[in-house]
Amino acid sequence: MSDLPVRQGSLREHNLGLVLRQVASAPRPPSRADIAAATSLTRATVSALVDDLITGRLLAEVDPAPRAGAGRPAAGLVLAANGPAGLGLEINIDYLAACVVDLAGAVRHHRVRRADQRPRRPDEVLGELAELAATARDRAEREGVEVAGAAVAVPGLVAAGGLVRLAPNLGWRDVDVPARLGLDGLTVTVDNEANLAALGELHTGPPGPTSFLYVSGEIGIGAGIVLNGALYRGARGWSGELGHVAVRPDGPTCRCGAQGCLEQYAGQEAILRAAGTADTEELMRRAEDGDPATHEALTNAGTALGVAVAGVVNVLDLDTVVLGGVYAPLSSWLCPPVEAEVERRVLTAAWSPVGVRRSLLGADAASVGAAGAVVREIRDHPARWLSRALLP
Amino acid sequence: MSDLPVRQGSLREHNLGLVLRQVASAPRPPSRADIAAATSLTRATVSALVDDLITGRLLAEVDPAPRAGAGRPAAGLVLAANGPAGLGLEINIDYLAACVVDLAGAVRHHRVRRADQRPRRPDEVLGELAELAATARDRAEREGVEVAGAAVAVPGLVAAGGLVRLAPNLGWRDVDVPARLGLDGLTVTVDNEANLAALGELHTGPPGPTSFLYVSGEIGIGAGIVLNGALYRGARGWSGELGHVAVRPDGPTCRCGAQGCLEQYAGQEAILRAAGTADTEELMRRAEDGDPATHEALTNAGTALGVAVAGVVNVLDLDTVVLGGVYAPLSSWLCPPVEAEVERRVLTAAWSPVGVRRSLLGADAASVGAAGAVVREIRDHPARWLSRALLP
DNA sequence: GGCAAATAATTCAACCGTTGAACAAATCAG
DNA sequence: CTGATTTGTTCAACGGTTGAATTATTTGCC
Structure with missing residues (x-):
């Protein structure tokens, strides 16, 4: 029971997300008319919403699928592959990992560096992770996708603000991960490894x-x-x-x-x-x-x-x-x-x-889940991304 | 992530609930202006919403509280005591109970009949419970409150539609409680006793x-x-x-x-x-x-x-x-x-x-929680009640 | 007692987003 | 080429919220 007032703009926010999720969950690229039929919104409304989503680089049009029967061919809609993407990072006992997942859920980049992290100090570990993150971000942006945020999976208890309260098997206590990672300009969230892996599992397949x-x-x-x-x-x-x-x-x-x-x-x-x-x-x-x-x-x-x-x-x-x-x-x-x-x-x-x-994801569940959580946030609340994307 | 489209009317539905909950959770009867300040809605909007809620018998105005300083006195708003109420019923191993709780959460009627239910057949038990329910409803309506729905607490597993799949300690299996209770015109929901007691505990005090x-x-x-x-x-x-x-x-x-x-x-x-x-x-x-x-x-x-x-x-x-x-x-x-x-x-x-x-509620938790769940439903979705209340 | 200040509530034009119908665009069948 | 069919856009209308102006009702002060 969210006790926030609802203004006119909230309609738009909600319905933008509705359309986006409809495209995401469709078995094949749907047309504007398909979405209107599925959501019971009007074709006029869907058109307006889709226009916003296309200019915001969240949706893209693909060539019309060959249709049976008469009628103007429909323009198929897909989640933009060159839109915002999520950066997923993982700190585990015996490896570090970084990956990039685009809006459509495709893993665009993935790299694991195996090494026992227990003897190392948090600063060393986070320094190396920052390197991994930087190259992942670089690779992704060279492919034309913009990294919109990062999530870090940690085997421990995480408090508000990304503070790792306790990671017993790493020997960490009260480590401020976002601050020490220093990914400039990127919002960084930190979460328990099992939580993010569960999210990865939820949205896979x-x-x-x-x-x-x-x-x-x-x-x-x-x-x-x-x-x-x-x-x-x-x-x-x-x-x-x-x-x-x-x-x-x-x-x-x-x-x-x-x-x-x-x-x-x-x-x-x-x-x-x-x-x-x-x-x-x-x-x-x-x-x-x-x-x-x-x-x-x-x-x-x-x-x-x-x-x-x-x-x-x-x-x-x-x-x-x-x-x-x-x-x-x-x-x-x-x-x-x-x-x-x-x-x-x-x-x-x-x-x-x-x-x-x-x-299903095996050892990659946490890092892929972390990256997925970032894009899922955009997918569920596209209005936030749109208002940010229009500034530059 | 409710995947329903949001139209203009949804704004109204949500904000009606918002205003109602604001009144419910305020320490003293708030004015329209207080609600506007607390919700960041406009006073104009709040006035319009409150008008609907008053004509729908969900809110009532009380005499202005004495104020310090200058200014027109504020009309206090309270949940209507003579509006819709909930009927809570409980079947337990060694007693039956019925109670009526009004919109403000006050217990307007409460009666317990102690007897071991284990030797009796479901029909007998439900027949007696229906009697208890009828007198409770009668008493309540004589006080001017309209019973808007009923909820039944049962010590067992409940499937969709109010079917009691299994109540091991009563010896019940696949008993259709709403049908056999036969409270004409009243929507009857059935739920596990612990669930309703938990709800009672949540909303008490x-x-x-x-x-x-x-x-x-x-x-x-x-x-x-x-x-x-x-x-x-x-x-x-x-x-x-x-x-x-x-x-x-x-x-x-x-x-x-x-x-x-x-x-x-x-x-x-x-x-x-x-x-x-x-x-x-x-x-x-x-x-x-x-x-x-x-x-x-x-x-x-x-x-x-x-x-x-x-x-x-x-x-x-x-x-x-x-x-x-x-x-x-x-x-x-x-x-x-x-x-x-x-x-x-x-x-x-x-x-x-x-x-x-x-x-806090002790033995009454389940029946009071059941009645409370009914009024809580109205409190959280007042639009449904309003559209129904305008018909007669 | 009368007047200014202060606060509450209502009225009304403007704005925003959705609707529904009309219309333009693009294709197929004959 | 024409009519049927489906997609997508345009536009007036509508419902709901906003913000400013207005009305209502009290206190405080001269």
């Missing part, structure tokens, strides 16, 4: 479920929660701490101080320890070779994960669970036990099944 | 937290989830099954088939069994007398509840937990162990505390 849990397995275990097509961030923005849900209340003590946290059973380190190896690549190989000890370790982790996930699904009534991060490549072994626990423990599972599947 | 978990302890344990001031119902409307969250994955078998569900540790029957009594009144007496066995039973139940609640808070980042149902009168003994577990297990609790408190 054909329209899927609009309420789901994205579980991001890394050193810690985070979760992004999408409810009714919108990311839920929590009362203070710190939702998704799935790794510290209790699986056994009197289990081993976690580094957070509590006992029996999920992280102690299904965190990356716990799985490696149980499987008797120190390397995820090696774990994958052993699992593929059918090593029994590895399979047992993965089944136990999946069972613990399933207990925690079932609790969340019981409370939130979600129909889909997506496994991402390091869980994605391991999903063949993790999904079955997770599914079994969910099936057993979710009250409503009997008559409405809960799907458990691996992430 | 001074504006409180907008994201919280309402825990309803009865024979089963349900939860109503309020996120950002709105009830979250889940992907299919079956959220809040807190009672079947696993506390100990290998604990005793629950009647749902799974093991170690919270209900087995903190359900009403489990508490009574552990305390060695069969009656809640007796339990209360023993607790107040300081009986050690009773205290231990309550502490153990509170600890189990705390483990489950901490998991939910970790995932959803809520700042408040409200204990309702039978937990409300027991809250003196339940809150401390719940708080202790939340403090220990919620990662962010260290720097942003989570409040645990008893329900």
Whole structure:
């Protein structure tokens, strides 16, 4: 219940977004008349709105598709490929990533630099990330797309203004990411890695479920929660701490101080320890070779994960669970036990099944999701972009 | 992202609601000028909107409050006490209830009829509830308020259209409540008891937290989830099954088939069994007398509840937990162990505390919340009511 | 007691965005 | 070439908000 007054201009803002989303979700380039029919706006209104969107470089006309029957050929409308684009950045334990996604959702640039970030100081890390960002922006603008904003994915808790309150596995505390990145003139938002990955998953591929849990397995275990097509961030923005849900209340003590946290059973380190190896690549190989000890370790982790996930699904009534991060490549072994626990423990599972599947985007989910979040913001509120785009 | 077109009339609809909510949330009757200042609408616009709302019997003018200084006295605006009202009904294991709440939120009528509903057939129960509803409606209309709709609180899972899919403790399955109630001409909605109680809690007293978990302890344990001031119902409307969250994955078998569900540790029957009594009144007496066995039973139940609640808070980042149902009168003994577990297990609790408190409305939460939900619907979408009110 | 100042509410022309109908543009079928 | 058909634009009308001017009603002061 947004308690803001609504003036005449708000009509325009809303309907601009409506038309834009209509183009975005259409299976083939729609005509102005198609949009009018789909939205129940008038053709006159749609024409006026489309004119604004074309001059604002958000839409473009394409050659008329060959039509059957009589009538003037329709001009197809598509999201502009040379309009504004989003810059997505990711800081993770063992790599940095940058990518550019255009308004149509295409990944125009993507680069990952692998290195353990834990021994480095925040300034070093952010300096290198700024370099990655600069080259990504440069490449993109040489292709004719203008980077309109940036989003940074971080494995930690983020407070208002982009302050990283705590990133335990990086050893960061109270780091002001936007200030130290220094991307001049670009608005920079910072968000939890699981949140942005969940958004990436939400907007990738054909329209899927609009309420789901994205579980991001890394050193810690985070979760992004999408409810009714919108990311839920929590009362203070710190939702998704799935790794510290209790699986056994009197289990081993976690580094957070509590006992029996999920992280102690299904965190990356716990799985490696149980499987008797120190390397995820090696774990994958052993699992593929059918090593029994590895399979047992993965089944136990999946069972613990399933207990925690079932609790969340019981409370939130979600129909889909997506496994991402390091869980994605391991999903063949993790999904079955997770599914079994969910099936057993979710009250409503009997008559409405809960799907458990691996992430579609895999390791790129967070950076692509971050860039996608920037363009999605423009797509949902085109008026802001239009008023800014007309100044220069 | 509501994908509906916005026409001129939508402006009016939104701004009517805006003005109405402004009056509702003001500490004292505001003038038209006050509303204009608060909403940044023009005084001219506010006047026009208020005129519509007064002729629609949603607002009323009161005598000007004595003002300091010069100037024409302002006419105060209040929510109409003789306008539309909501009828709230509740079916619970051991009582039926009906109440009427007017637009201003005042409880104009309230009646509870205690009797064990478990041995009775749904038709009998709904027949008696219809009687209660009829007298409530009669009383209300004799006072000059028009009952505009009804909402029914049920301890079970409700599907679209008011079909009670499953109410395990009543022994109901697939009962079409609106059809069998037969309140002619009244739109009847049905919802889970915990959901409506959570709404009641949200709108009672001074504006409180907008994201919280309402825990309803009865024979089963349900939860109503309020996120950002709105009830979250889940992907299919079956959220809040807190009672079947696993506390100990290998604990005793629950009647749902799974093991170690919270209900087995903190359900009403489990508490009574552990305390060695069969009656809640007796339990209360023993607790107040300081009986050690009773205290231990309550502490153990509170600890189990705390483990489950901490998991939910970790995932959803809520700042408040409200204990309702039978937990409300027991809250003196339940809150401390719940708080202790939340403090220990919620990662962010260290720097942003989570409040645990008893329900303000107590046993009336669900019926009052149901009636409140009806008037809230009118308050949030006054245009619908206005267009209907002008017909007769 | 009368008058100026102050505040509340209403009136009215102007403006903005959508509507609906009329019209121009572009193609196909015969 | 002509009529049918569909797309897209133009334009007067309409609904809703704005802002300034006007009316209404009180207090304070001489």
